[in-house]
Amino acid sequence: MIEAKGLTKIYGDKTAVDAVSFTVEAGRVTGFLGPNGAGKSTTMRMIMGLDRPTSGSVTVNGVPFAKHVAPLREIGSLLDAKAVHTGRTAYNHLLAMAATHSIPRKRVNEVIEMTGLSDVAKKKVKGFSLGMGQRLGIAAALLGDPQTVILDEPVNGLDPEGVVWVRNLAKYLAAEGRTVFLSSHLMSEMAVTADHLIVIGRGRIIADAPIQQIINGKGQSRARVRTDQPEHLMNILAGDGVSIQVQEPELLEVTGLDPRRIARIALENRVMIYELTPLQASLEEAYMELTKDEVEYHSLITSGAPAPVQAGGN
Amino acid sequence: MSTSNLNTSTLNSSTPNSSTPSRRGTAAGIGPGPSFFRVLNSEFIKFRTLTSTLILLACTLLVMVGFGALTGWGTGAFAEEAMRDPEAAAAMAAQGGDLAITVPTSGIAFAQLILGSLGVLLMSSEFTTGMARSTFAAVPKRLPAFAAKLIVVLVASFLLTAVSSFLAGLVALPILDSYDLKLDLASSQSVKLLLVSSIYVAAVAAIGLALGSIIRNSAGGIMSLVGLFFVAPIALEIIQGDVAKEIRKYLPGNTVSPMTAVNHEPGTLEVWQAALVLGAWVVVPVVLAVLLLKKRDV
Structure with missing residues (x-):
């Protein structure tokens, strides 16, 4: 379970995340949806203790990330950019990460196999496609067999087969009772993957509800x-x-x-x-409407037509 | 990406202990976390699995040995020339035949540049590649990862400098011998030179690591290092006056000769002073790097 309370991050004069509070429950896939620059990645980095919140707090299973005795076994994460030294092979990257927690080589080989990297594991990450990089990131996230999995834009750059694979993986992990928190700016992806949705726009939570309710409810x-x-x-x-x-x-x-x-x-x-x-409004329409509200500060949508495409951009 | 399919059976077989999520959630009893020894092991794996690191280490060895041979030949030729002049020969004899003593460590000016740059790169590349996110997600306390890197770079630089100095000496021996110059690699002065030089190069690598961590940029870190070790001494040489001369004594690069001098030369630092100055040059940037690493976002 991830709990954020009044989480705020201010860079200079820009408020990236603005007093955000939410709870990500175990046993279901929680989607974190928002346009680029809405504060998704910043929020996730704060959960992982990589960025310090300007104010507020976030805990994973009741404890701040850095206070966990075995962080990798508690929370696995894939954050947006390739978090890998590209001069190292995929295998050695995972081996070095596993060594910090005495995770056996057997597990390293397992996650390599699970993520379909067996053929390229001994090659340098430099030559990896975006999709292979994502798979390596997911392999690293699963290394410690963690109870909580945080994936930032996991389907970015994946081929259709890979997209389906990530979708099934997320659902499978949630079905095992784990906490699964994944971000995306692709509404269609969320519609088929997530059970619960947290929508963020301009650093604020716009909606936090079961996905069905978001499709039916606010629209x-x-x-x-x-x-x-x-x-x-x-x-x-x-x-x-x-x-x-x-x-x-x-x-x-x-x-x-x-x-x-x-x-x-x-x-x-x-x-x-x-x-x-x-x-029935598609999630896309519901989302556009939600973010349009946020952008235009609750002006009434009177046309009744699906919200204009430019809403939610930026 | 033909092997990308993940069927449920693979998933099942690969996560055998995860079917009881309720037992988890508390920090206790889920397996070992990042103890310092484990982090050190991880940093050593990272150190030895980068081709670029290994190339820099090989270059250091090559340059050290190459300079040993070259300096051996140069010293021999110089000595031979000097022998023809009786006065110079007398002066050399008075020095006690120590002419060749610095041959094994003659390459350290370059070793410090290469290994200092390696120190910068070890830390700056974490940030330029994004690896830092993985590193500090695994070790969220951050300090152990930095300390482990520091130990790896100190030990590696020390050992490499010591070994390549010794090899340089071995290579230079037959060359010196052909000029009738003697070099005893086991003499106390030889050993002292080798140890002090190795400690010095390790210190430079540590300064590099700290700079890499503070600046988080490879080019910037290496330029700062070059500025400190190559530009500053020259600049202070050009500037006339006692102040510049005094400051020059306290530059990290000028602490080696006081520490290795057979007899203390007036106007230079005492051995213990030089050691303290070099120590301060390491401790101050390292402490600053640690404080910033704890405080800043990754």
């Missing part, structure tokens, strides 16, 4: 409605917080009303509806 409910009296329906549905888009002559997209209410209003006003489809 307003939307429905596709087909009717032969679109103008009349638009008039009777109009109200506070409701926005309607005409997509085709007889097709409306209604945001802010749930399908049951739309049907009731239509029935009461004797307007025939021949299609009423609840639209």
Whole structure:
């Protein structure tokens, strides 16, 4: 379990992480989602004791990282950049890391095999592709058979096969009761990997909820409605917080009303509806909306259309 | 990447003790952590598994032995020349035949540059490559990793300088012999020269390591080292006046000759003073490096 309380990191006049509090529970995959520069990596480096928080604290299993007796056996991490001297072979890199905790060579060979690095283990990391570098980072993270695994952008640079592999690995580790915390800026990846989602934007937590709740919850409910009296329906549905888009002559997209209410209003006003489809927001849309809120400081999204693409950038 | 598939059976077989997560979570009883000996072992593995490090070590050996041979020949030729001049011959005889004594350690000016740079690189490369994140995630107290590196670089530099000085002496012996010059590698003065030179080069490597840790940049660290050992003495030589002359005595590079002099020369540091000055040149940057390493983000 990872617990952050009021975690803050200020670089000069830039607040990278702003009084962030969250808990990452064991036994499930927790995704850490946010645009580039939102503070994901900084937060993870603070968890690993590499960056000192300006204020606040973070503990892993109740203890600050540096206070653990055997840190590598407690927390395994893959942080964003290649944390390897590229002049060394993959095997020797893992061997040197294992030596600090008397982790046997057998385990080094195991993680090499697990991550599919057997063919290149005796080669210098210099020649590794980004994907192979990621695999080596994951191998290092698993070296101590840790209870908590922190992976920063683990699918970066992996081929599709590797992406599936990381996904299965994360789920497998969580199913074993471990704490799995992985960051990504790829919403689609999170949608299929994570059980729980912590969304960060501009150094602040925007959402911290089960993934299903984020998809359904904060996004307003939307429905596709087909009717032969679109103008009349638009008039009777109009109200506070409701926005309607005409997509085709007889097709409306209604945001802010749930399908049951739309049907009731239509029935009461004797307007025939021949299609009423609840639209589930994709995680992508939910995320865009969340980060748009953060960026624009809670201005209302009135268009009802999926949030513009530029939101959440930077 | 054809072997990249990880099926569940591989996962199962590779994590046999992890099925009872509830027993974990407390620090006790999950296996050994980073004791100092283990960190030292890790740093030694890191030291010996970099080709660039091994190349620098080989270069040091080569340069030391090469300079031994070259200086042996040069000294012999000089002595032969001097023998033709009776006055010079008399002066040399008065010196007691110690002409060849510095031949084995004649390459240390270069050894200190190479091994000092190696010291810089050992630490700066941690930061330039990102390896530091792995190192300090495994050893979050940081100090043991630095101390282990310091010990590795001190011992390696000392041993390498001692061994290559001795080899340089062995190579120079037949050359000196052909000029009828004697060199006793087992004499107390030879041994003293070899030990002091080796300690000195180890000290330079330690200063390099500290600079590498403080500056975190390979080029910057090496330039600072060169500035301290090569530029500063020359600059202070050019500047006239007693102040510059006085300061020059306290430069780390000028502590060797007082420590190895047969007789104390007036106007130079005493042996113990020179040893203290060299010690301070090591301790101050090392302490500063440790304080900064503890304080700064990786």
